[in-house]
Amino acid sequence: MTTVLSIKNASLEHGDGDEIVRALDDVSLDVAAGELVAIVGPSGSGKSSLLAIAGALTSPTTGSVRLGGTDLTGLKPKELTRIRREQIGFVFQSGNLVPALTSVDQLRLPLTFGKVADPRDPLELLAEVGMEHKAKRRPHELSGGERQRIGIARALVTRPRLLLVDEPTAALDRKRSQEVVALLAEESHAHGVATIMVTHDQDVLHHCDRVLEMVDGRLGPVVTTSA
C-alpha cells in the first residue's frame, strides 16, 4: 500500500525557557492511501498538535513530516500553503460552513482559491454524500449531520491525498454520528484518501481501519478503550 503521510520521530514544543510544554513526544505515524485512522486520547494529550503537524500548519520542533514523498519540514510558508490547498482536506467539528452560501456553492468555493488539477464535480460529489436534494439550501436550513456531510464533501472536492478530521461527531446524535463516520470510511476507501480522524466518540471506532491513542504527547496502540 502507498504511504501518503509519514511522520518520523516528531516532537513539538510550545513556549520557551521554563514554560516549555511538549505537546508531541517522539511521534511516528504512517498512513496509507485509503486508510482511515482514528486518534483517541484525553484532553490536552496532543491530538490537535498531531493534526497541526500533519496538516502543514505547524512544523515539528524535531523529526520529519513527509506527504506524498515530499519532506514538509524546511519548506517555505508559501509552499506549505500550496500543499495544504492542493493535497490536504480539513473537516472541523461543526462543518464550518459559510453561512451565506448554498450547499453546492460551499463545494465550489475551494475551487476558486487557485488552480486545482483534477477537481471533483461539485454536484456529483453532493450526490455521493447523499445531499443532492439539498444543493440549494443554506447551512441554517440543514441539520447538523447534513452540515457535516457538506463539510466532508467540501474537503474532498479538490481530491486531497490526505484528509484531517477533528471531532466530526461532537455536535451529532448517535445515529448521525454513525452515518457521518461511515461516510468518511467509504470516501477514504473509495478514493484512496489517507484520513486521520481525532475523536472522543468510542461508538464510531468500528468504522476505522486502525485506532491509536495519544497519551501525554506519545502515540501508541489503544490501551484504555475497548476498541
Ligand SMILES: Nc1ncnc2c1ncn2[C@@H]1O[C@H](COP(=O)(O)OP(=O)(O)OP(=O)(O)O)[C@@H](O)[C@H]1O
Ligand atoms: N500554542 C500553544 N502554546 C502553549 N501550549 C500549547 C499550545 N497549543 C497546545 N499547547 C499545549 O500542548 C498540549 C497538547 O495540546 P493539544 O491541543 O494538542 O491537545 P488535544 O489532545 O488536542 O486536546 P483536546 O482534546 O482538549 O482538544 C497541551 O498541554 C496544551 O496546553
